[in-house]
Each structure stands twice: as structure tokens, then as C-alpha cells.
Amino acid sequence: MEMQLPPHEGDELSVVDMHTGGEPLRIIHSGYPEVKGDSVLSKRRYVREHLDHLRRVLMFEPRGHYDMYGALVVDSELPEADLGVLFMHNEGYSTMCGHAVIALGRFAVDYKLVKEPQSPETQVNIHCPCGLVKAFVEYSEGKTGGVRFLSVPAFTFATDVTVSLERFGDVTVDISYGGAFYAFVDAKRFGLDVTTSRTRDLVDAATAVTNAVKSQVKLYHPTSDDLAFLYGTILTDGKDDYSSDPTANMCVFAEAQVDRSPTGSGVTARVALQYHRGLIQLNQTRTFQSGATGSQFTGRAIEETKCGDFKAVVVEVSGRAFYTGVSRFVQEPEDKLTHGFLLK
Numbered sequence: 001m002e003m004q005l006p007p008h009e010g011d012e013l014s015v016v017d018m019h020t021g022g023e024p025l026r027i028i029h030s031g032y033p034e035v036k037g038d039s040v041l042s043k044r045r046y047v048r049e050h051l052d053h054l055r056r057v058l059m060f061e062p063r064g065h066y067d068m069y070g071a072l073v074v075d076s077e078l079p080e081a082d083l084g085v086l087f088m089h090n091e092g093y094s095t096m097c098g099h100a101v102i103a104l105g106r107f108a109v110d111y112k113l114v115k116e117p118q119s120p121e122t123q124v125n126i127h128c129p130c131g132l133v134k135a136f137v138e139y140s141e142g143k144t145g146g147v148r149f150l151s152v153p154a155f156t157f158a159t160d161v162t163v164s165l166e167r168f169g170d171v172t173v174d175i176s177y178g179g180a181f182y183a184f185v186d187a188k189r190f191g192l193d194v195t196t197s198r199t200r201d202l203v204d205a206a207t208a209v210t211n212a213v214k215s216q217v218k219l220y221h222p223t224s225d226d227l228a229f230l231y232g233t234i235l236t237d238g239k240d241d242y243s244s245d246p247t248a249n250m251c252v253f254a255e256a257q258v259d260r261s262p263t264g265s266g267v268t269a270r271v272a273l274q275y276h277r278g279l280i281q282l283n284q285t286r287t288f289q290s291g292a293t294g295s296q297f298t299g300r301a302i303e304e305t306k307c308g309d310f311k312a313v314v315v316e317v318s319g320r321a322f323y324t325g326v327s328r329f330v331q332e333p334e335d336k337l338t339h340g341f342l343l344k
């Protein structure tokens with residue numbers, strides 16, 4: 001029997017909820033108005049200017065929470081893409097999201113966004129704002145499983161950049177791009193440990209770095225100005241030399257939002273940085289562990305390439321996503337909190 005809902009305003013928004021390594025992904029299934037724009041990047045600008053109220057409805061409380069993450073499937077202008085996607089979080093719209101690609105790969109096969117699934121892997125081409133990302137979804141006897149993806153060219157933007165933080169003094173960071181720009185610092189610089197320190201302390205340190213880099217370093221991306229911003233800071237355990245042991249990191253992105261997963265775009269950027277520094281070779285697989293939950297992704301650089309003048313690498317990241325449920329959200333006219341709020 002279908003669950004009935006009382007009278008409400010506007011269209012119902014239906015979503016499929018998943019998580020990848022503990023990081024939520026709310027995939028908007030229906031109810032969104034048409035997203036205008038002739039490219040995925042222009043659609044990203046359109047939702048920011050015209051539909052941002054819906055991001056707040058779906059990401060913020062009472063339907064979501066401070067650290068909720070979302071994906072809106074859109075049409076892509078690229079003939080080779082199976083789908084386009086816009087990512088959303090507590091502050092706006094990101095350009096790349098690896099944990100979401102891992103979940104969307106499964107979703108695309110299970111929800112028949114690709115025509116003929118193949119065993120043992122089905123390829124799903126996902127057009128993210130940063131470019132085309134190729135996901136390969138394990139598929140056997142009608143069931144989807146783990147996902148690996150090849151991201152857009154990843155490159156080291158700058159190493160050993162010193163920025164001044166009001167509370168912590170001068171801090172030296174590396175900046176690397178994996179579909180989004182991140183600053184990387186060893187958590188020991190702040191007397192912290194990414195797996196055992198209080199989340200709040202890690203967030204404070206990472207946020208101070210993000211703010212300092214944003215105000216003191218001008219970023220540049222060869223293909224679009226829309227990509228040239230710092231998405232967050234990743235604190236690490238400093239174990240960047242190749243080892244078969246996992247290395248842990250904690251990503252704080254957008255408005256002090258904490259990634260529960262090892263961060264797919266962060267792993268991409270970190271592998272590019274390790275390769276740039278000569279700490280890993282092509283095809284050497286490393287395991288990356290979330291400081292928040294202990295969940296793991298693997299990552300390896302598979303080939304050299306270029307991004308404009310930057311020496312770049314193609315990075316493969318692997319992980320696994322799970323379904324948690326489906327919801328139909330409504331807005332009642334008398335509800336003063338219906339538009340969404342956040343507790344900081």
C-alpha cells in the first residue's frame with residue numbers, strides 16, 4: 001500500500017539515500033524543476049542562482065543535517081556521458097566528489113541509467129562539473145558491487161607554500177587538484193592525530209588552513225575559472241612514503257563539513273601529490289583510510305598526462321557504496337522551519 005501524505009505545497013521531492021565509507025549521498029530522484037544551461041558547468045551556475053532554496057530544503061535540517069551531501073542527476077552535453085551530475089553540500093555546489101561517483105555508479109546501473117549492464121564490470125561515464133569521470137561498477141548476476149573510477153587529470157598546484165594563520169602561526173601546505181583543489185598538511189603540525197583527536201579540534205585546524213589559503217593564495221585552473229577555488233583542507237598522518245599499510249586522512253570541506261569517507265577527490269589529489277614528490281610509482285596501489293570512520297578507499301596513479309601546462313596523472317580510486325533507504329519529502333504551508341536550518 002502506498003503511504004499517503006497530507007496536503008502539502010509544491011512537488012514532492014523523492015530521493016534515494018546511500019553512503020560510501022560512511023559519507024552520505026542523497027540522490028535526488030524526482031521533483032526538481034528543470035535545470036537550465038547548455039553545459040554541466042552552466043547548470044551548476046543556474047542551480048546556484050535560481051534553485052538554491054531546494055539545496056537548503058534537502059541538505060539542511062529537518063530533512064538533512066550539517067554534514068549532508070547531495071547529487072542531482074542532469075543531462076550532459078557530452079555524447080559519451082551516461083549522465084551528468086551536480087553535487088551539493090552545506091555551502092553550495094562542488095566540482096568533484098569521489099564518494100558520490102562510487103555511489104552514483106551503482107545507482108546508475110541499478111536504476112537503469114545505462115542500457116545494457118555488462119559483467120564483470122559495467123562502465124558508467126559520469127559528467128561531473130570538473131569533467132568526464134569514468135566509473136566501472138562490479139556487476140554479477142544482476143547485482144552491483146564495488147566501484148572504481150578514473151578521474152579527470154590530477155596535478156600538484158604548489159608544494160611548500162607558507163601561509164599565516166592567526167591562531168596557529170605560519171603553516172606550510174601543499175596544494176593539489178583532484179577535480180577540486182585541496183590544501184594538505186600533516187595533522188602533527190597542530191599536535192593532532194587524524195584518527196584519535198577530537199573531530200572539533202581537527203575541524204578548527206583544517207578550517208583555519210582553508211581560510212588562510214583562500215585569502216593568501218591565488219589558485220588557477222587551466223580549463224575553467226569555475227574550477228579555481230579551494231574546496232577544503234585535508235589533514236594527514238604524514239605517511240606519504242609508499243607502504244602497503246593504510247595512510248589516514250581527514251577532509252574538511254565546504255563550510256567546515258567533515259567527510260566520513262577517505263574522500264575520493266582528495267585521494268586523487270593526494271596520489272597526484274605523492275607521485276609529484278616521487279614517493280609512489282605508477283600502478284603502486286595505496287590504501288587511504290578515513291580518520292573519521294576508518295573506512296577505506298584504494299588509489300593509484302595509472303598514467304602520466306597533462307592539464308594545461310601542469311604535469312598531471314590519471315588516478316584510479318576504488319571503494320564501495322551502500323543503499324540506506326528512499327524518502328519522499330514535502331513542505332507544509334504552515335511549517336516555519338520548512339525551508340531548512342543548520343545548527344553550527
Ligand SMILES: O=C(O)[C@H]1NCC[C@@H]1O
Nearest residue numbers: 096097098099263264265
Ligand atoms: O569523496 C569525495 O571526493 C567527496 N566527499 C565529500 C567531499 C568530497 O567532495
